[in-house]
Structures are given as C-alpha cells and as structure tokens.
Amino acid sequence: MPMFQVTRTATSTSDAARQAALADPGFGRYYVDHMAVVDYVAGDGWQEPRIVPMTEWALHPAAAVMHYGQEIFEGLKAYRRDDDSIWLFRPERNAARFVTSAQRMGMAVLPEELFLASVTELVDMEREWVPTSENEQSLYIRPFMIASEPYLGVREANTYRYAVIATPAGPYYSEPMKLWITPNYTRAAPGGTGTAKCGGNYAASLIATQEAYANGCGQVLWTDGAEHKWIEECGTMNVMFVTADGELVTPALGSILAGVTRESILMLAADHGLTAVERPISVDELLDGLESGQITEVFACGTAAVVTPIVGFNSPQRGEQVVADGQPGPKTREIRQHLVDIQYGRAEDKHGWTVKV
Numbered sequence: 062m063p064m065f066q067v068t069r070t071a072t073s074t075s076d077a078a079r080q081a082a083l084a085d086p087g088f089g090r091y092y093v094d095h096m097a098v099v100d101y102v103a104g105d106g107w108q109e110p111r112i113v114p115m116t117e118w119a120l121h122p123a124a125a126v127m128h129y130g131q132e133i134f135e136g137l138k139a140y141r142r143d144d145d146s147i148w149l150f151r152p153e154r155n156a157a158r159f160v161t162s163a164q165r166m167g168m169a170v171l172p173e174e175l176f177l178a179s180v181t182e183l184v185d186m187e188r189e190w191v192p193t194s195e196n197e198q199s200l201y202i203r204p205f206m207i208a209s210e211p212y213l214g215v216r217e218a219n220t221y222r223y224a225v226i227a228t229p230a231g232p233y234y235s236e237p238m239k240l241w242i243t244p245n246y247t248r249a250a251p252g253g254t255g256t257a258k259c260g261g262n263y264a265a266s267l268i269a270t271q272e273a274y275a276n277g278c279g280q281v282l283w284t285d286g287a288e289h290k291w292i293e294e295c296g297t298m299n300v301m302f303v304t305a306d307g308e309l310v311t312p313a314l315g316s317i318l319a320g321v322t323r324e325s326i327l328m329l330a331a332d333h334g335l336t337a338v339e340r341p342i343s344v345d346e347l348l349d350g351l352e353s354g355q356i357t358e359v360f361a362c363g364t365a366a367v368v369t370p371i372v373g374f375n376s377p378q379r380g381e382q383v384v385a386d387g388q389p390g391p392k393t394r395e396i397r398q399h400l401v402d403i404q405y406g407r408a409e410d411k412h413g414w415t416v417k418v
C-alpha cells in the first residue's frame with residue numbers, strides 16, 4: 062500500500078525535453094516533475110504524506126531555517142540496470158543517518174519507514190527520469206528537512222517540512238583532483254555538527270574551497286579543529302589512503318560524516334587484498350608517506366562523487382607533492398569499478414545492499 066497520496070502535475074516535462082536532459086544531465090540542472098512532502102507539527106506529529114507537482118514554495122520570511130539554519134539533508138541514487146529495472150543502494154543507511162542528523166540539530170525525527178517510502182514512491186513514479194548506466198549516470202535523490210516555523214526567537218522550531226526532490230546526474234567530478242591542506246579553516250570540531258548532514262557544514266566550507274582553487278587544487282583536505290594535525294575529510298567526501306603494506310586507511314569516525322560509500326568501501330577492501338583500518342592519520346604521516354612511497358594511492362569517496370582519485374596535494378608545509386606517479390592508482394580504479402558494478406547489478410551483491418524499486 063503506497064503511503065503517499067499523489068497529485069499529478071498538469072504540465073509534465075515532454076518526452077523530447079526529458080530525453081534532451083538525460084543526454085547530458087550535469088548535476089542539479091534538471092528536476093523530476095514531482096516531489097514528496099511531509100509536514101510536521103509539534104503536538105500533532107507528521108501530517109499527510111503527499112507527492113505533488115514540483116513547484117516553488119511560499120515560506121514566511123521569518124521561517125527559522127532562513128535565520129538559524131535548522132536544516133538537514135541526505136543524498137542517494139537510483140540506478141537503471143541493463144534490464145531496465147531500477148535499484149537503490151543501501152537506502153536504509155541514509156534513513157538511519159537522517160534520524161541522527163535530526164537529533165543533533167534538535168529537529169523532528171522522521172520515521173525511517175516514511176523516509177524509505179518517500180524515496181521509493183517518488184522514484185517509482187519518476188522512473189522515466191532515471192538515466193541509463195551509460196557514463197555512470199543515475200538519478201540523484203535529495204531528501205531534506207527545514208524548520209518552517211515563522212519565529213525569530215532562537216529555539217527549536219515547532220514545525221518542519223520534509224521533502225524529497227531528484228535530479229538526473231552524471232559524474233560529479235570528471236577528473237582526478239589535488240587537495241589543498243588548509244591551515245586556516247576547519248570543517249568540524251569535537252561536539253560540533255561534523256557528524257550531522259546539515260547545510261551549515263557545507264556553507265562554512267565554501268570559503269575554504271575558494272582557498273583551495275587559489276592554490277591550484279580542486280578541494281580542501283580538512284584537518285581537526287584543535288591542532289590542524291589530524292586528517293578528517295576532503296571537500297564533501299570521506300578520504301582513504303592505500304599503503305605499501307596493503308592497508309586501506311581512513312580517519313576513524315568522531316567528527317566526520319559517516320559516509321555510506323565510506324562504509325561500503327571498507328567492507329569491500331578485503332576483496333581487493335587490502336586490510337581496512339579506521340584510525341587517526343596525521344598530516345605529517347601523509348606528507349612523509351607521499352615522500353617515502355609508504356602511501357601509494359589516495360582517493361575520496363561519497364554518494365555524488367563515488368570514488369575520486371586524489372593525485373596530488375599542496376600544503377603550506379611542503380608545497381606541491383604528487384601521489385605516486387600522479388595517476389589514479391590500480392586499487393582506486395578496482396574498488397571504484399567494483400562498487401559501481403554492484404550498484405548497476407553487474408557484480409554480485411554479496412552484502413544485500415541493493416533494493417529494487
């Protein structure tokens with residue numbers, strides 16, 4: 062039984078316009094014709110779940126999200142297989158993280174089954190918007206929640222709006238990249254919001270990304286807030302290092318985002334002859350390891366970016382350094398291919414990660 066009541070748009074995108082969009086979707090350039098919406102009212106709970114035409118919203122200018130940034134989001138993808146079936150990848154992990162993000166931001170907690178139904182029912186209705194697997198395209202799904210109550214006092218809001226929108230997407234980064242190790246900015250601190258997927262974390266990152274561009278890099282390597290000594294994440298992604306001893310090392314959870322792709326790759330490491338290790342890793346260990354050859358490959362991972370090879374660093378300490386020969390490494394390419402093959406149904410899904418829509 063569907064949970065969402067549907068109101069169809071009278072002005073669906075034409076087949077021709079959708080085909081043109083799917084031929085070169087970019088990321089966030091086009092949107093499916095409908096969105097899922099559920100409002101929350103304190104004392105009354107979650108209201109009627111609806112799928113409605115995708116339109117602008119009227120929000121009171123005092124809505125709390127616009128002043129104090131009470132907002133969280135998720136990102137996951139729907140993949141079209143060669144037999145035309147459509148699948149999600151570990152959506153229950155996103156549903157669970159949406160709960161912990163809401164708790165950290167003092168927001169209403171969306172029941173996980175409502176999250177899963179919103180995603181599944183919207184994707185099912187918008188199947189035609191899911192691109193083919195060519196060029197690793199997919200439908201990127203963006204569930205999010207805002208504090209909608211018009212109130213200027215600083216406290217948790219009493220009303221929230223949860224919604225799901227979706228955009229056909231190609232690869233988020235098309236090229237391997239270099240990272241700038243910023244001495245000036247911090248993404249997260251102990252006790253802060255680093256583990257929550259909230260908009261404020263991304264807003265605060267933008268100036269550091271400008272600094273990365275100015276230093277010839279595509280993204281920032283984030284370090285800890287106290288000493289700028291310990292590696293945390295890169296850009297909007299988790300970061301992983303392959304060592305000469307056959308380890309796949311990634312920063313332990315704490316103030317970083319618990320990425321679904323991160324967790325999945327750690328579980329695939331053994332299939333590629335690597336031992337997964339979650340532990341603190343310092344900037345010095347990285348920079349020394351690049352010089353000595355102890356670190357042989359580096360990559361970033363996330364839902365949007367999948368696996369992005371990191372081929373160099375720039376830092377105030379040591380200037381420009383390349384990773385190995387400056388090309389994407391073999392383990393990076395193998396792991397990326399393995400993950401993508403599971404997502405598109407071309408490799409065995411041993412862990413039962415994929416869910417048919």
Ligand code: COI
Nearest residue numbers: 136137297363364365366
């Ligand atoms: C994702 O990979 O889903 C992200 O959160 C990155 C996004 C901000 C583009």
